[in-house]
Amino acid sequence: MTMDLKQLFEVVGERISLDEALDFSDRTLFGTQPFVTPVQVTGEIANQAGVVVLSMQLSYTMHLTCDRCLDEFERAFSCSWEHLLVAEPLTDDSDTENIEVPDGLLNLDELVWADILLNLPSKLLCREDCKGLCPQCGQNRNHGSCSCTEKTVDPRWAALDELLK
Ligand SMILES: [Zn+2]
Ligand SMILES: [Zn+2]
Structure with missing residues (x-):
């Protein structure tokens, strides 16, 4: 889903609220398609004194296979993110993790997807104390x-x- 933020970038104080359900059912992770339900995105994008900030909460359920016992299980995840959106790349401080939004067009799916990947646990276990095989x-x-x-x-x-x- 692409969001047109041109106006938001131009008008200080402007805000857009986010309340989306993204369909990631065809996305592949770990060799399967783990998204059994849409990914819920809530939050807002706001132009605060000329700085455009996106803050959002993600909640989603994944159908996964346990790394240790190979059983399948479902887990609900939720996480919050805040991103600074910039219309053009900033050359002076390359260290900050700004999200570039060329022409004011934000691809929300790709941003959410990247955040989901960052939020993946390093080990996928059906339960904390899985006894394994x-x-x-x-x-x-x-x-x-x-x-x-x-x-x-x-x-x-x-x-x-x-x-x-
Ligand atoms: Zn297990
Ligand atoms: Zn045995």
Whole structure:
């Protein structure tokens, strides 16, 4: 979805409220299409004394696969973002993360998509204390224990192993 912000850039005090539902059902992440419901975007874009600031809250649900036990699960995410929008690239301070909006046209989908990617957890777990799979038989330990016994090593053999390394 492209938003025309030309007027907003020109008129100090002007604001636009955001209340969108973006369809990301065809976006691929981790080899699947995880967005089961639209991504809700609320917030506003405001020209505050000539500075255009976009502040928004995102909420969305993803259908994911657990990194540890490979079970599928759904999780709701929410996050808030604030971006400074600039009509032209600023050459003097390249360190700030301004969003360039050439011709006053903002591609909201791409901005939201980038923010969702930034908000991804480094590990996707079905639950904080996921027990994972048994390394020997592959049993999902969240669903029950298996009959494999943990390999215990006699300390004397361990010492010998050390010597043989
Ligand atoms: Zn898991
Ligand atoms: Zn097992």
